[in-house]
Amino acid sequence: MQFPNFPAMKIVVAIAFILILGSLGSALFFLMKDKGKSDRTVKALAMRVGFSITLFILVLVAYKLGYIQPTGIR
Numbered sequence: 001m002q003f004p005n006f007p008a009m010k011i012v013v014a015i016a017f018i019l020i021l022g023s024l025g026s027a028l029f030f031l032m033k034d035k036g037k038s039d040r041t042v043k044a045l046a047m048r049v050g051f052s053i054t055l056f057i058l059v060l061v062a063y064k065l066g067y068i069q070p071t072g073i074r
Contacts, residue, residue, distance in 0.1 A: 009068055016055040023048040 027044035034040060062068045 009062055012058070013055065016051060016058070020048055020051045020055070023051060 023044050027041050027048065030038070030040040030044055059068070063070075
């Protein structure tokens with residue numbers, strides 16, 4: 001059974017990338033503002049890692065379910 005390509009997957013991936021970059025930016029902000037006196041930088045970086053792992057698993061599951069197809073190099 002072949003599933004059609006879901007354009008919503010592009011939106012989900014784009015939102016995940018925005019969350020990852022936002023978390024990375026907030027970690028940089030906290031690093032500069034707190035000068036290492038709090039653990040907000042570590043929490044922001046941990047969230048970034050969590051978002052990245054979640055995105056990776058989402059892409060693997062979407063591929064296994066047939067929601068996305070490999071296109072190869074064009």
